[in-house]
Amino acid sequence: VCTPLIMVVDDDDDFREALEEVLVGEGFRVIAAANGEEALRHFRLGVMPHLLLLDLWMPHMDGWQLRRHMEDDPSLKNIPVVVMTAAHAPDAVGMRVREVISKPAPIFDIVSVVQRNVNIPSTPP
Amino acid sequence: VCVAALASTLVSASLGVVSLWLAGSVPTTSFTRTWLAWWLGDAMGALVVAPFLLSARRAGIGRRVEFALLMLALTLSTLFVFVWLPPLLGMRLKYLLMPLLAWAGVRFGPQGAAIASLAISAVAVGATTLGFGPFAMNVLHEGLFELQWFMAVLAVLSLTLGAATAERDRAHRVALDAVSARDVFLAIASHELRTPLGTMVLLLGTLRRRIIEPAVGDRVDRALRQTERLSKLVDALMDVARIDSGALVLDRQLCDLTQVVREVVDRCAGSASRAGCAMEVTISNGAHELRGSWDRKRIEQLLENLLSNAFRHAPGHVVHVSLESDGQFASVAIRDEGEGIDAARLDGIFDRFQRAAEREHGGLGLGLYIARWIADAHHGHLTVTSNPAGTVFTVVLPLLHDEKDILS
Numbered sequence: 398v399c400t401p402l403i404m405v406v407d408d409d410d411d412f413r414e415a416l417e418e419v420l421v422g423e424g425f426r427v428i429a430a431a432n433g434e435e436a437l438r439h440f441r442l443g444v445m446p447h448l449l450l451l452d453l454w455m456p457h458m459d460g461w462q463l464r465r466h467m468e469d470d471p472s473l474k475n476i477p478v479v480v481m482t483a484a485h486a487p488d489a490v491g492m493r494v495r496e497v498i499s500k501p502a503p504i505f506d507i508v509s510v511v512q513r514n515v516n517i518p519s520t521p522p
Numbered sequence: 523v524c525v526a527a528l529a530s531t532l533v534s535a536s537l538g539v540v541s542l543w544l545a546g547s548v549p550t551t552s553f554t555r556t557w558l559a560w561w562l563g564d565a566m567g568a569l570v571v572a573p574f575l576l577s578a579r580r581a582g583i584g585r586r587v588e589f590a591l592l593m594l595a596l597t598l599s600t601l602f603v604f605v606w607l608p609p610l611l612g613m614r615l616k617y618l619l620m621p622l623l624a625w626a627g628v629r630f631g632p633q634g635a636a637i638a639s640l641a642i643s644a645v646a647v648g649a650t651t652l653g654f655g656p657f658a659m660n661v662l663h664e665g666l667f668e669l670q671w672f673m674a675v676l677a678v679l680s681l682t683l684g685a686a687t688a689e690r691d692r693a694h695r696v697a698l699d700a701v702s703a704r705d706v707f708l709a710i711a712s713h714e715l716r717t718p719l720g721t722m723v724l725l726l727g728t729l730r731r732r733i734i735e736p737a738v739g740d741r742v743d744r745a746l747r748q749t750e751r752l753s754k755l756v757d758a759l760m761d762v763a764r765i766d767s768g769a770l771v772l773d774r775q776l777c778d779l780t781q782v783v784r785e786v787v788d789r790c791a792g793s794a795s796r797a798g799c800a801m802e803v804t805i806s807n808g809a810h811e812l813r814g815s816w817d818r819k820r821i822e823q824l825l826e827n828l829l830s831n832a833f834r835h836a837p838g839h840v841v842h843v844s845l846e847s848d849g850q851f852a853s854v855a856i857r858d859e860g861e862g863i864d865a866a867r868l869d870g871i872f873d874r875f876q877r878a879a880e881r882e883h884g885g886l887g888l889g890l891y892i893a894r895w896i897a898d899a900h901h902g903h904l905t906v907t908s909n910p911a912g913t914v915f916t917v918v919l920p921l922l923h924d925e926k927d928i929l930s
Contacts, residue, residue, distance in 0.1 A: 500720030
């Protein structure tokens with residue numbers, strides 16, 4: 398069984414890096430993107446994460462737009478998505494996502510949400 | 523429009539009557555009266571038609587129907603007063619047209635008032651010219667003169683009402699725009715304040731995991747607690763702002779209050795022990811499972827708030843949490859063994875910024891205000907009783923009687 402890959406999409410560099418450190422410490426592989434466009438570039442290069450941690454308010458392409466793109470694309474549709482936002486939680490209402498984490502959230506909460514929702518990879522991505 | 527209609531028609535009336543007088547059609551004796559009739563007629567025309575042309579705009583179906591009804595009522599009433607009723611009775615009842623013109627002004631603005639005045643004028647002038655109605659006199663222009671006075675008063679009154687209504691609608695729209703700008707600002711402010719807090723919690727958390735030296739670890743823990751405190755203050759401020767703008771809504775789901783209470787008590791164990799408090803939970807018979815359609819996060823917030831208040835006001839004492847149910851409502855009572863609250867202060871205890879004004883225990887004093895809002899929003903209530911042996915806060919929430927309730 399190979400290590401699950403988590404994609405972190407967030408425009409806050411410090412947050413992204415700290416989260417990457419936490420998730421790597423928990424035994425995950427991590428790929429980061431600063432906005433929806435960067436995430437889409439990763440997808441085009443064939444990156445298939447087992448979970449996507451998605452911020453909502455981002456420049457260039459925000460979380461809602463990226464989610465719509467993913468839903469329109471059959472190959473991306475089934476990637477589990479967890480929204481992680483400092484925006485008011487009801488902003489994520491109506492988005493088809495597994496869970497919504499409100500920032501600030503303790504590390505323990507973030508890790509348990511990730512463990513609950515990550516797809517366990519059977520074949521290398 | 524009023525000034526333009528009254529002033530510009532002075533010219534036409536003067537020129538017209540002077541030329542008629544020079545031609546000998548108007549005798550010198552009735553010059554003033556003719557001029558007044560001419561001027562009033564012109565001014566009335568401008569007064570009635572100009573706002574109608576200036577303020578033409580789209581209207582919905584409901585308003586069209588209402589307007590059609592108004593016009594029907596107006597036409598019938600005008601016909602009654604000016605044609606069908608005997609002149610003497612018409613003379614007395616002519617002021618009954620006023621409420622209809624007021625209706626036109628208030629509901630349809632200057633445009634409505636203008637159309638209504640125009641309709642009445644058309645029927646009234648026609649009738650009077652043909653010798654019907656209260657203004658029909660032996661000399662035609664005398665009758666028309668009286669009629670125009672009457673119509674001028676009605677039109678000016680209804681146009682004024684219409685203008686005031688339009689002004690009020692404009693102010694209402696401006697206020698709505700301001701509210702929506704405030705909501706946008708709130709959303710951005712909340713996001714911008716919480717983003718750095720999220721990063722700080724994460725950075726401190728990663729630091730905490732690496733630290734082995736206890737003294738440093740303890741300081742990181744304190745920094746984490748302060749960050750948590752700061753984020754709760756930000757949340758409280760944002761909640762209050764949303765409550766005030768009506769933007770705070772519940773996210774109801776089926777949940778068990780007993781389980782929620784247990785989880786909150788567990789989660790507050792750390793802050794209880796820091797305050798030297800023990801928590802004693804009593805669950806009465808029949809309260810082992812209390813199901814309701816509640817906003818779980820908000821109920822947790824309410825209970826955490828009451829517990830942290832108890833720790834703050836009665837450090838070193840036992841805090842009693844008891845759960846009861848009467849089948850209709852569930853109640854959670856949180857009792858501390860503090861010194862109690864003065865009756866004078868108890869009155870405004872759920873008001874905003876109450877504690878901030880007292881400056882004894884720190885905090886913004888928003889917690890109880892939000893807690894009461896949460897209880898009220900669930901159609902429950904939050905009450906307090908206090909004596910020198912302690913204070914009890916009781917939250918009462920309606921239980922779910924039928925599983926189908928949750929669908930509604």
